[in-house]
Structures are given as C-alpha cells and as structure tokens.
Amino acid sequence: MAGTKAPEDAYTAAPFVPKTPTGLAPLREAAAHCRGCPLHHAATQTVFGAGSAQARLMLVGEQPGDQEDRQGEPFVGPAGKLLDRALADAEMDPADAYVTNAVKHFKFTRAEPRKRRIHKAPTLREAAACAPWLAAELAIVEPELIVVLGATAGKALLGSSFKVTEARGTLLEREIHGRPERLLPTVHPSSVLRADDREAAYRGLVADLRTAARALS
C-alpha cells in the first residue's frame, strides 16, 4: 500500500547484492543504490569498505560517522585517525587492511534543524539488514583475520549476546556467513576518544591490535 512503511524485520539489503560478484568494484557500485533499510534517506551516500581484495586483515567498525558520510570513505574522521595511529603503534600497516563497517549508512539525529548531526547507534535490525554486504565483502576478501571494532560489529558478526568487555583481546574461531573465520574483538576507537582515561584506553586498544598482529604473523 502506498505510504505504508515496511516492518523493521523486513529490512534487508539482500535484493541489492549482486549474486555472483566478480570483485569489490561491482559490490561497491551496487551498494551505492542500496535501499534495503530506511537509513539511506537521511545519509549522503553509502560508505562501502575500502582496501584491497588481497588484504589479509579485515577491520569491521560500526557505521560511518559524519566525516565518512561526507567523504564516502570509512574511518577518515577522528576515530579513523586514532585507529591508524593505534595500528602503526601495533606495527601493522593500515594500507594492508580492508576496512569496512557493519552498517553502510550514517545514522544520526539533530537536536534542532540545521544543527550538528549527532551519531545514533544502529539497531540490531539495521545491522542485520546490512549483513548481506558484509557477507559479500568477506566472500571476496577472504581475510585471514577479522578485527572486530566494538559492540555493533561484534553483535553483527558474533551474535546479540556479544560483549566487548568479555571478548576483547581473545582470538576466536567461528563460522561466519558459512565460512570459518578467525576474529579478534577489541574496543571501538571512538570509545577511546570518549574514555575518561584516554591513555589507558588507547594502550588497551594497541595491546589488542598487537595480539592481532601476532595472529597474522
């Protein structure tokens, strides 16, 4: 019926995902037209993953932020800068990683019209709707290790009972979207920026990334 909204559990990106993509480029092109959930209405654009299909490491965040939404690239804002620094301190090269998000559109609220856009966490349903994109990226990149950044990515990949405080720093082996994967959960870089003790939170992130580096070596 015209004007009737689909129920949240009917949201899915599946019809927009090419059935047999030959690489990341056709996926990225198709994702630009995704209308699988309502987040595309307010966002500027789809922010698809970035990096090489040959990357051994995949980093999965939550969703693009304000800067990422404007620039169309994941992790180019303050959280991304911190992540790059932490990767370098863990002796990992960000250029060797494929970086993406569980949710490909920026979700935000505004306190008042024309005021700053304020990040709003995606719901589990929105992350589930977007999961076919992540599954397709995993099938193309076939990473040797997935670094799971924070709770939204953790719940999207490891289930709704995932708790970053319990799982962080531990190398996990799970079947994800039909493939055996190795995963290393850690905190989201934004949580480091918000932490009361930023130095300690940053050291914890770097320690987890060092574990990831060892798992790859």
Ligand code: URA
């Ligand atoms: N936070 C995320 O989870 N992803 C981004 O791309 C930027 C900020």
